[in-house]
Amino acid sequence: GQSVRDAKEYYGKRLKKTSDLQSNACMTPAQPTPTFIREALKKVHPEVIARYYGCGLLVPESLEGCSILDLGSGSGRDCYMLSQLVGEKGHVTGIDMTEGQLDVARKYLDYHMTEFGFQKPNVSFVQGYIEALTEAGLQKNSFDVIISNCVVNLSPDKRRVLSEAYAVLKDGGELYFSDIYSSSRLPEQIRNHKVLWGECLGGALWWKDLLQMAEATGFSLPRLVTATAVTVDNKELQDILGDFRFVSATYRLFKVPKGQSKGCGVMYNGGIPGAETVLHFDCCYTFNANEAVEVDQELASILKHSRFAEDFTFQPPGGSCEPRGIPAEVSANAVDPFELALKSGKQGLASATGGGCCSTRSADCCK
Template sequence: MADEHSARPKDFADSAVHVDVKEYYGERVKKTSDLKTNACVAPAQPIPAFVRQALTKVHPEVTDRYYGCGLVVPECLEGTRILDLGSGSGRDCYMLSQLVGEKGHVTGIDMTENQLEVARTYVDHHMQEFGYKKPNVSFVQGYIEALTEAGLEKNSFDIIISNCVVNLSPDKRRVLAEAYSVLKDGGELYFSDIYSSQRLTEEIKNHKVLWGECFGGALWWKDLLSLAEEVGFTAPRLVTANFVTVDNKELEDVLGDFKFVSATYRLFKLPKGDIKCGQVIYNGSITGAENSFQFDCRYTFKAGEVVEVDRDVASILTHSRFAEDFTFQPSGDSCGPCGVKPTAAVVDPFELALPPKKPRPGSATGGCCSTRSATCCK
């Protein structure tokens, strides 16, 4: 993982990888159909109706230049400030600008001028389409490894999203560190990306087309866990995972036995402190999730039901934008549900991507243990 920890000069500049990626997405790939694999267009989950409606209002040229690998629409967005890492042509920015409302704001940052030109061309068009008096979307040219150098203020964003872009960076640790820096306390990094079943070979990492197609720079999923901890984030919570196929014989031969998933994770920047586990009741107040709220692959909160949560989730719900959507009550357990430590909640995305098996005890309300069962899921 030497490339993940490499030091860089203060004034960030193009690496060979950045030059190749700019050329790939600025010149070689003009529309979605130009991609050689399905990695950058693989859907991670069904699209909710209100999101589909928002997408219908995005200009066709913006949508045609979309290369994401998942759905990056976290919940509870009204009035928030969002940053989109690697915003490209701006599809996600324009979709999210409708969800944050006129009082919220969405900033997109991308290093590829050709993509930004498309995004900026349609700012006025979309504001008129949405009925906004002034733009709530802006675009910045810069690197996702150097957010503050691009003029973005520290502790200024409620949410950061990224859609199949982090894998394109040669320095993932710096990407996470910069994201942590510009997030507010209680803020969230919610992102989809491509992950590998093991650390990639040098041959794969040096393959220009595989880099551009989101495979060559894919992290081994376990390395994401360690990098997030080093930077200061909470343990990554896995939301969804789906297998990604290459469907290109030449590239398949280079990749060999390596497997890949498109996975969505949520990471939070929280104040330090000892938070005990407890019981929570979802109030049903989140737009689009009035009946139930899927926090991650382990916890789905149904409105009005009592759910026992581990310390990590209790801390997140207490300190994040979700605090007003839950009622909290202590459980008297000092070590988490059924004695489960937060690290035991780590989920292998490759296992989650497999066809579903018979439901495990306690999974109905979505915790390792629910209030309906005293059996732990192991």
């Protein structure tokens, strides 16, 4: 479609460096980044970093040995950083529609494997569209984790993106992604604006539509991790946008059975790299190592059926299960990301995981 061609032109020709962008929607603000990630990034070739236009640092936990797919991998910065986190037994696949970006990524494959001390490559790159993962040759039920930085909004068919992601994920797999969301559904005038589209704003989904879309696809309801307000510096663009507001938010969606677990007590065993003593799972749940916490039915199912199963000790339910005294209807999948962004800005709480697409902060939204 036209929007895909526009995006290819914007990211393949118009943008030569990150400073060409007109808003902070697709940029990485200064924020605390865990030491082990900073060290991994230091080993990524400077040209790969210079040509990377993704927004934020997207790093879910417990990745060792995992098979990861990066949607819209660009020049490969995140792929090469994740390559070190999954280790030689894991694998990272990057898919991107822009040939020029893939050329940069592939150019430095041998360089990085030598730098990491790996005997054989654990990274590969595929040219293709995020709405057509299986068509690009990716196998169904083959990935543990899919990550995406600010590219789903560039797709004209977001429902198909989620459907394809669901298909290539293994049972228990996770889609962990950051993107830009709007305060309500955007009119055609904004959606068809070439610059707003390229800036990750024109294609922004109304956040409530994401919840509906994910559930219809088969995923668990999206769990909100972080949210940050997006600012637009260009007055001409501001005038076009009017009263529409935008937020950058990170969500985690899991491919797990529904209603298979009762609410129960769980205890984080600790030891996940970067989250050795504290695991910030989402904006409602922070797990301290060796401390029992009551969780609801949905989160119990996620933890039991995902890669986190071995990181937790599960205890029988102790009567009614209302997590930390929070009403059952309030959970990370029901939180308004605009409210969280406002609360985050006021409280100034830094995201422990480095955040995602422009996400610099997180707050406990369930207090």
